Amino acid sequence: MPLGLELSDFTDRYGKFKDGLNNRSAHRINLKDFLRLKLDRSLPKQLRKIINNREQLRKEIEMEYDGMLIIRVYDKGLRTDLPYTDELLAKVSNWVIPIGVTLREFIRHDFEKLQMLVVAGMTRYGKTVFLKNAITTLIHNEPDNVKFTLIDLKGGLAFNRFANCKQVNTVAKNADEALLALEALHVEMEERQALFLSKGWEDIGEAGWKERHFIVVDEGAEIMGFESKEARERCMYLLGEVARIGAGMGFRLIFATQYPTADVFPRQVKANTSAALCFKLKNSTQSMVVLDRKGAESLPVKLPGRAIYQTDCDLIVQTPYITNDFIDTKITPHITIRARSEEHGASSRGNEEKPRRSYTTVFEET
Ligand SMILES: Nc1ncnc2c1ncn2[C@@H]1O[C@H](COP(=O)(O)OP(=O)(O)OP(=O)(O)O)[C@@H](O)[C@H]1O
Ligand SMILES: [Mg+2]
Numbered sequence: 001m002p003l004g005l006e007l008s009d010f011t012d013r014y015g016k017f018k019d020g021l022n023n024r025s026a027h028r029i030n031l032k033d034f035l036r037l038k039l040d041r042s043l044p045k046q047l048r049k050i051i052n053n054r055e056q057l058r059k060e061i062e063m064e065y066d067g068m069l070i071i072r073v074y075d076k077g078l079r080t081d082l083p084y085t086d087e088l089l090a091k092v093s094n095w096v097i098p099i100g101v102t103l104r105e106f107i108r109h110d111f112e113k114l115q116m117l118v119v120a121g122m123t124r125y126g127k128t129v130f131l132k133n134a135i136t137t138l139i140h141n142e143p144d145n146v147k148f149t150l151i152d153l154k155g156g157l158a159f160n161r162f163a164n165c166k167q168v169n170t171v172a173k174n175a176d177e178a179l180l181a182l183e184a185l186h187v188e189m190e191e192r193q194a195l196f197l198s199k200g201w202e203d204i205g206e207a208g209w210k211e212r213h214f215i216v217v218d219e220g221a222e223i224m225g226f227e228s229k230e231a232r233e234r235c236m237y238l239l240g241e242v243a244r245i246g247a248g249m250g251f252r253l254i255f256a257t258q259y260p261t262a263d264v265f266p267r268q269v270k271a272n273t274s275a276a277l278c279f280k281l282k283n284s285t286q287s288m289v290v291l292d293r294k295g296a297e298s299l300p301v302k303l304p305g306r307a308i309y310q311t312d313c314d315l316i317v318q319t320p321y322i323t324n325d326f327i328d329t330k331i332t333p334h335i336t337i338r339a340r341s342e343e344h345g346a347s348s349r350g351n352e353e354k355p356r357r358s359y360t361t362v363f364e365e366t
Contacts, residue, residue, distance in 0.1 A: 001065065001068070001069045006065075007063065007064075007065040007069070010063050010069065010071070011063050014061065014063070017061055017071075018059070018060070018061055021057065021059045021061070021073065022056065022057040022058060022059055023057075024057060025054040025055055025056050025057065026054065026055055026057055027052075027053070027054055028053055028054065028055045029050060029051060029053060030050070030053065033050045033053070034050065037050075058075075058076055058077050059073055059074060059075060059076075059077075060073070060074040060076065060077040060078065060103060061073055061074075062074070062103060062104075072103075072104075074103050077103075078101070078102065078103050078306070078316065078317075078318050079101065079318055080303060080305075080306075080318065081305065081318070081321060082100060082101055082305065082318050082319065082320045082321060083320065083321055083323075084098070084133055084320040084321060084322035084323070084326055085326075088320055089137065089140065089141075089330075091106060091108075092108055092137060092141065093141055094112070094141060094142060095110060095111040095112045095138070095141075095142065095212060096108045096109065096110045096111070096141075097109050097111070097133065097134045097137045097138065098133065098137065098320050099277065099309050099317055099319065100305070100307070100309070100317035100318050100319040100320055101317060101318055102315050102316060102317055103316075107309060107315060107317055109275065109277075109309075111212070111214075111252050114274055114275040114311060115246075115247040115251075115252050115253070116243055116247065116252065116253045116254075116255070116269065116272055116273040116274075116275065117253070117254045117255070117273065117275045117276070117277065118255050118256075118257075118265070118269070118270070118273050118275070118276040118277070118278075118290060119131065119254060119255070119256035119257075119276070119277045119278075119279075120256070120257055120258070120260040120276065120277075120278050120279065120281065120286070120290045120296075121258065121278060121279025121280055121281065121296075121307065122258065122279065122280050122281060122282055123258055124304060125279035125280050125304050125305075125306075125307075126279050126304045126305045126307070126319055126321075127218070127256045127257075127258065127279060128158045128218055128256075129304075129305070129319070129321060129322060130256075130277060130319050131158070131159075131216055131218055131254060131256055132158065132322055132324075132327055133319070133320055133322045134214075134216070134254060135148065135150070135159075135162055135214075135216065136322060136326075136327045136330050136331060138167075138214065139162075139165060139167050139330065139331055139334055140330045140331075142212070143166075143167065143334055144210075145210040145211050145212060146167050146211075146212055146213075146214065147167055147168075147169055147211060147212070147213040147214070148162070148165075148167055148168045148169060148170075148213070148214050148215075148216060149169055149170045149172070149181050149182075149185060149213065149214070149215045149216070150162060150163075150168060150170065150171045150172070150216050150218075151170075151172045151178045151181065151182075151215065151216065151217045151218070152171065152172070152173055152218045152219070153173075153174070153175075153178065153217070153218065153219045153220070153222035153223065154218060154219045154222070155173055155174075158218060159171050159216075159218065161324065161327065161328065161331070162331060164335045164336060164337055165331050165334045165335055165336075166334055166335075166336045167334060169181075169213075170184075175223075175226040175227070175228070175231050175235075176231075178223070178235060179231050179234060179235055179238075182215075182234075182235060182238035182239065182242075183234075183238065185213075185215065185238070185242065185251070186238050186241060188213075189241065189242070189245065189246055189249060189251060192249045192250075193245065193249060196249065202248070203248035203249070204248065204249055204250035209250060211250055212250050212251075212252055213250055213251050213252065214251075214252045214253075214254065215239075215242055215246075215251065215252070215253050215254070216253075216254045216256075217239070217253070217254070217255045217256060218256050219256065219257060219258060220239075220255050220256060220257040220264060220265070221257045221258060221259040221260075221261075221264045223235045223236060223239075223264075224263065224264055236266040237266070239253070239255070239266045239268075239269055240266035240267060240268030240269060241268070243266065243268045243269040243271075243272040243273065244268040244271075244272055247272070253269065253273075255269055255273075259286075260281065260286045260289045260290045261286070261289060262289055265289070274311065274312075275309075275310065275311050276290050276291060276308075276309075276310045277307050277308075277309050277310075277319070278290045278291055278296045278307055278308045278309075278310065279296070279299065279304075279305075279306070279307045280296060280297070280299040280300070280301070280303075280306070280307075281296040281297050281299075282297065283297050284297050291308060291310050291314070293314075295308060295314070296308055299316075304321075305318050305319045305320075305321055306318055306319075307319055
């Protein structure tokens with residue numbers, strides 16, 4: 001690093017470096033164009049066009065400082081799509097899910113290392129698709145050990161396809177159902193805590209339990225819109241408790257929101273979460289809330305799936321795009337249709353096969 005300068009002196013001029021590298025076009029012949037040639041009178045003109053073809057350069061730069069200033073220049077920018085395929089699924093196992101690709105590598109998130117994940121981003125930039133990617137991956141890789149409480153405050157549409165999977169305890173679709181599901185989780189968590197204390201187990205690893213229970217909240221900001229203040233505060237408190245004490249007992253939280261303002265995140269969720277996946281946001285204030293730094297507002301427009309993945313460092317990634325057809329092929333073997341009478345009275349602890357508890361049903365009937 002030249003004396004007296006720091007990394008930000010370079011990163012602040014990222015745009016200038018990039019434009020400087022890309023300010024000309026390059027002569028490029030694409031062999032595929034020859035296959036499209038039409039054998040008519042315009043052949044010489046077509047050939048001239050192929051031979052004289054020029055393309056705008058699209059080099060990309062990455063800057064890093066590790067005692068030395070490192071500037072990496074790539075011929076091409078980050079890919080704009082990454083289909084979720086079997087090949088991609090094979091790259092992850094256990095409690096690890098694919099986050100996406102950077103310019104250099106494939107990035108994974110391990111829920112055993114970072115148990116809570118915040119997901120944020122403007123509408124239509126890929127939050128729900130990412131949550132479906134996480135749920136499908138975990139069902140496929142840990143079918144006997146994963147449990148889900150899915151809270152979809154946009155009416156349950158996106159998570160409905162998972163509702164009959166044997167791994168899914170609940171799909172809560174509104175304030176009442178969310179509260180009911182969270183209260184049940186809280187009871188379970190307290191029981192588990194008492195059991196761990198009595199057995200002298202420090203955490204789920206020491207207990208030797210394989211089960212992990214994921215609470216996935218899509219559109220967490222809706223909680224702030226609950227009519228009853230009491231329900232609002234209770235939901236926030238319960239989610240905070242999952243984040244505060246749940247991790248050691250096998251609970252995992254993925255909390256997604258479109259409107260990341262400071263009051264949308266239960267305080268304990270923000271305090272206990274060290275991983276975030278942040279798609280494009282409206283402004284730097286929102287970016288500060290999620291990432292504690294500006295930047296998510298500058299992600300490209302109209303490019304769903306592009307995000308900043310923050311753990312101990314920040315990476316720009318393209319997240320995988322999972323289609324509903326692909327999801328269905330993976331979850332169909334796990335779907336169990338049960339009679340309504342079987343749906344009640346289940347305990348939701350332990351790894352044993354058990355009837356699925358449906359809070360929706362319980363709520364409708366009480
Ligand atoms: N990783 C991705 N790669 C490419 N396209 C994507 C990706 N994720 C999402 N998309 C596209 O963006 C659309 C919107 O995605 P999604 O429903 O996940 O947005 P969202 O952030 O949940 O929006 P909202 O806040 O309105 O619920 C998808 O239907 C899909 O066409
Ligand atoms: Mg969504």
